[in-house]
Amino acid sequence: MSITRITCVADDCGTFPMDEALVQQLKRTGETFTCPAGHEQHFTDSPESRLKRRIEKLEARAEELAEERDAAQRRLESFEEQADRWYDEAQTEKERRKFAESRLLDYATGVVEVADGGYKWSCQCGARGQKLFEEVDAAQVAYERHQRSQCSVDHGPEVTVDVRE
């Protein structure tokens, strides 16, 4: 076992003996040790401590990048949520338009599909059929019956069928 003398980093502390094998190990690892008076110190620029510092820097950078990525991800998610809301609002607006258009069409044609496979009639006179028909023809028949019997609007001359012999 060989002994080597180490000079303490603290001013006026002086030197102290240390086992050479231990010195080599401390130089390699960069680990902290203390002099007999208790001053903490370590050998700088050992390959291992350089590598350790490099790894620490890389790890810190990787952490920063991960945070940036998470922040970007959150921004993207909030934008997607916003886009979904806009889409839903546009859909609702579209539904409203469709409904308004169907009401208009309602007055224009007399018979309109108000639900999937459900038809009602309504007349210019303000009268409305309450029954929901499954067939457009049945709704049309009911509408025409209204025109012939209860309607207050002149729908024009009745259609007559001219049968020739």
Ligand SMILES: [Zn+2]
């Ligand atoms: Zn010391």
Ligand SMILES: [Zn+2]
């Ligand atoms: Zn009418």
